[in-house]
Amino acid sequence: MTITPTALPEVLIVEPKVFGDARGFFTESWNEERFNQATGNTLRFVQDNHSRSGRGVLRGLHYQLHPHAQGKLVRCVSGAVFDVAVDMRRSSANFGRWVGVELTAENQKQLWIPPGFAHGFVVVSETADFLYKTTGYYAPQAEGCVRWDDPTIGIEWPELGMAALLAEKDAKAPLLAEAKTFD
Numbered sequence: 001m002t003i004t005p006t007a008l009p010e011v012l013i014v015e016p017k018v019f020g021d022a023r024g025f026f027t028e029s030w031n032e033e034r035f036n037q038a039t040g041n042t043l044r045f046v047q048d049n050h051s052r053s054g055r056g057v058l059r060g061l062h063y064q065l066h067p068h069a070q071g072k073l074v075r076c077v078s079g080a081v082f083d084v085a086v087d088m089r090r091s092s093a094n095f096g097r098w099v100g101v102e103l104t105a106e107n108q109k110q111l112w113i114p115p116g117f118a119h120g121f122v123v124v125s126e127t128a129d130f131l132y133k134t135t136g137y138y139a140p141q142a143e144g145c146v147r148w149d150d151p152t153i154g155i156e157w158p159e160l161g162m163a164a165l166l167a168e169k170d171a172k173a174p175l176l177a178e179a180k181t182f183d
């Protein structure tokens with residue numbers, strides 16, 4: 001397992017070892033001991049999620065506030081997405097800053113997004129199956145969201161050649177200045 005910090009040092013690219021052979025491949029997509037040894041975390045995941053989306057679908061930017069804040073370990077198992085995390089902690093020197101990583105079925109990269117960060121992705125393949133583990137249960141009453149295209153965050157989304165397809169709540173999400181944040 002390889003762990004690579006991003007420009008937001010708490011957001012980590014996780015690359016489990018992939019064993020390829022003439023039949024295909026095998027990989028341990030999650031190994032608690034290896035992950036916690038490599039990152040110094042002591043994570044406990046309580047929920048697995050799976051969403052499927054078509055090209056141009058943009059889900060996010062979402063997060064849950066305390067006491068229901070979620071850490072997420074995300075990956076794309078078919079197709080490809082551009083995955084983004086935004087630091088929503090006002091006390092952080094990186095408040096409002098973002099990182100983006102292409103997660104694909106081919107590169108088998110995963111992204112660890114700790115509590116305190118907004119998360120979202122846009123699909124850059126015909127379809128994408130997106131799986132992720134969370135350290136907290138779904139709590140819609142604690143959900144926060146921030147606009148995907150807020151110029152003060154300035155996410156450089158990939159060119160899609162089409163308008164992003166968003167849920168109504170995401171199209172109407174607040175800008176960072178009005179969004180709920182972490183201390």
Ligand SMILES: Cc1cn([C@H]2C[C@H](O)[C@@H](COP(=O)(O)OP(=O)(O)O[C@H]3O[C@H](C)C(=O)[C@H](O)[C@H]3O)O2)c(=O)[nH]c1=O
Pocket residue numbers: 049051059060062063072119120121137138167
């Ligand atoms: C997230 C979630 C949703 N739902 C139900 C609620 C709705 O009836 C339906 C679709 O929910 P939503 O439109 O919020 O799904 P996404 O837009 O993919 O939300 C996710 O998008 C970004 C990328 C995230 O990081 C979050 O995990 C999550 O907010 O699934 C559940 O029952 N449990 C859940 O954990």
